[in-house]
Amino acid sequence: MxxxxxxxxxxxxxxxxxxxxxxxxxxxxxxxxxxxxxxxxxxxxxxxxxxxxxxxxxxxxxxxxxxxxxxxxxxxxxxxxxxxxxxxxxxxxxxxxxxxxxxxxxxxxxxxxxxxxxxxxxxxxxxxxxxxxxxxxxxxxxxxxxxxxxxxxxxxxxxxxxxxxxxxxxxxxxxxxxxxxxxxxxxxxxxxxxxxxLQDLSTRLDWAGNRVELPAGRYETILPPSAVADLMIYLMWSMEGRAAEEGHSALSAPGGTRIGEKLSALPLTLYSDPAALGVEYTPFVVTGSSSESVSVFDNGMDAGRVDWIRDGTVNALAYPRAAAKEFGADVTVPGDNLILDTGGSVSLDQMVAETERGLLLTTLWYIREVDPATLLLTGLTRDGVYLVENGKVTGAVNNFRFNESPLDLLRRVTQGGATERTLPREWKDWFTRTAMPPLRVPDFHMSSVSKAL
Structure with missing residues (x-):
């Protein structure tokens, strides 16, 4: 050869x-x-x-x-x-x-x-x-x-x-x-x-020894890093400059884009960095086709850190060189890793211990876009939804279909934990390199009960 x-x-x-x-x-x-x-x-x-x-x-x-x-x-x-x-x-x-x-x-x-x-x-x-x-x-x-x-x-x-x-x-x-x-x-x-x-797996199966049926509704919910990754990946994929500039994206605003808009009072920073330890990726553009976010004409261009959201504020969108020239924006290369830092330091277990009553999820799957104008997503919980009462997991509950927008979810997050490397469940075949914290959402929308396992 x-x-x-x-x-x-x-x-x-x-x-x-x-x-x-x-x-x-x-x-x-x-x-x-x-x-x-x-x-x-x-x-x-x-x-x-x-x-x-x-x-x-x-x-x-x-x-x-x-x-x-x-x-x-x-x-x-x-x-x-x-x-x-x-x-x-x-x-x-x-x-x-x-x-x-x-x-x-x-x-x-x-x-x-x-x-x-x-x-x-x-x-x-x-x-x-x-x-x-x-x-x-x-x-x-x-x-x-x-x-x-x-x-x-x-x-x-x-x-x-x-x-x-x-x-x-x-x-x-x-x-x-x-x-x-x-x-x-x-x-x-x-x-x-x-x-x-394997120990974590056994613990979760122990939790499932007690079954509790709950109706659809809005619940205080702890999202583990894997579930956070799946939602944040979809958000980053939606952060295309051209789509926002032309008014057909959730990142559009009258006369421009939502860059500069404050999403959260928490110091949330969502970023990609080819040099991030443990999740490094190709530090230059290499693409065999053009899209709204990358261009074959940019092959070989350096790819550096991009703060998509910085300190709770929308900070960047993806612009190939041609789009950046057209709209007077900074050239921004999409990342092949994604990291969310909330400034928090507590573990998932500590967040559970601090919960009076709520749900602890495992993973999300079958995520689909419902409304691109708001980035409303729907999907299912999978392989374990657990009821937390007085700081302890007391049983497993039925699965749900959820309806949430990652943008709106970031507005409502009340607590972020320590960032750790994780594996997204839904997008693993396309996007693996992520580091996310657990997040507490006071009113995560479980829109209907699902019979999925």
């Missing part, structure tokens, strides 16, 4: 259009699955995906053609390049056209090989799970570790490389009709406290 660096250079050498961008990603993945207290499958795989972005310019207009291939045969390079160039010549002018970034320096790790994972990454996890398999609870779950090494090269001299680790483990436990879930994200599985995860 041709080396990724050579693939980049050969594509650029064979290009005949004005400008060319090449993105090569080598993926190494390992997975482990278990069901009914028995390991079922495991495996390791490697793959390659590479994209050629051809640009044809005529004055200020630029037309773009994009072709992606999974071939590892060098003989296919010419065909992919020609296809991208034919597509570019036939395309309509791109609305996000900008000059490509230029560069003369090559990343110091450009010549390094792709990074690899192996099934041994799960050794300690598998040993801990084997002890859990000896118990009476039925355990199901999945562990996944990925290493994606990406090389970005352009005809204007950009040469950048980054290796992105992504890992997660989820364990679902069943005892009779009760179901509970725990999960965490990780870079390399060396920091997964699997024994603690």
């Amino acid at each position: 041709i080396a990724p660096q050579q693939l980049v250079e050969q594509v650029l050498a064979r290009a005949t259009v004005d400008e060319t961008i090449v993105i090569v990603t080598d993926a190494s993945e390992a997975s482990l699955r278990w069901a009914g207290n028995s390991m079922t499958t495991n495996g390791v795989s490697t793959s390659r995906s590479w994209t050629v972005i051809s640009i044809v310019r005529a004055g200020e207009d630029a037309k773009v053609g994009i072709v992606t291939s999974a071939s590892v045969d060098a003989a296919d390079i010419d065909g992919v390049v020609r296809s991208a160039e034919i597509a570019a010549r036939a395309a309509t002018p791109a609305s996000d056209a900008m000059p490509l970034l230029t560069g003369t320096d090559t990343d110091e790790r450009w010549d390094d090989s792709a990074e690899r994972t192996e099934i041994g990454a799960f050794e300690q996890l598998a040993q801990d799970l084997s002890m859990g398999f000896d118990g009476s609870d039925q355990l199901y779950g999945f562990a996944h570790h990925q290493l994606h090494t990406t090389w970005l090269g352009t005809s204007t001299g950009i040469r950048r490389r980054f290796a992105q680790p992504t890992g997660s483990v989820e364990i679902n436990g069943k005892r009779g009709d009760a179901s509970a879930w725990v999960g965490t994200s990780t870079k390399d599985f060396t920091d997964v406290a699997s024994v603690k995860l």
Whole structure:
């Protein structure tokens, strides 16, 4: 298989259009699955995906053609390049056209090989799970570790490389009709406290020994970090500058956007940072397609910290360079991690101990948008809703459908706890790197009772 660096250079050498961008990603993945207290499958795989972005310019207009291939045969390079160039010549002018970034320096790790994972990454996890398999609870779950090494090269001299680790483990436990879930994200599985995860799972199944039926309504609710992550991710995905400027987003305001609007008296800061410890991500733009928040013309641009909400105030929206120029805004790159800091220091357990009566959730799922104008979301609770009375969990209650807007929810939060790395349940397959606190909401809207487990 041709080396990724050579693939980049050969594509650029064979290009005949004005400008060319090449993105090569080598993926190494390992997975482990278990069901009914028995390991079922495991495996390791490697793959390659590479994209050629051809640009044809005529004055200020630029037309773009994009072709992606999974071939590892060098003989296919010419065909992919020609296809991208034919597509570019036939395309309509791109609305996000900008000059490509230029560069003369090559990343110091450009010549390094792709990074690899192996099934041994799960050794300690598998040993801990084997002890859990000896118990009476039925355990199901999945562990996944990925290493994606990406090389970005352009005809204007950009040469950048980054290796992105992504890992997660989820364990679902069943005892009779009760179901509970725990999960965490990780870079390399060396920091997964699997024994603690199993202990937490057992505790939640113990709580389910007492069942309480509650009607729909508004309840004081403690959202654990995982549930907070799913809501905040959807909020960040909605923070597109163009949509807000054009008046069709929840971040729109008369004559502009809601940047500068105070959402909360609490010092809430929601941010993305490629250098955040434990949840690092690619520190430059690398994209094979354009959208409202990213542009192929920005490939190679540095991506730094973005405070989406700072001290309770809307602070930033995503603007590619073209949109930033059009609206007179700052260029802002969407993040591939998300962190919420409320200034709080209490743990989830402490928040429960301080609750006279309320609900403790586990996770949210099947989240869908109901009203984009207010960012109203609906979804279901899953794998454990617990009743808290006088500082203690006294039983498990039925599941609910909820209706909430993350923006409105941030207005009403009365307490935030300590931020910790967590795993979103709903968006895990698309967005893994999060660190969130538990949040207390005095009137979380459970709109109807659900029969989901």
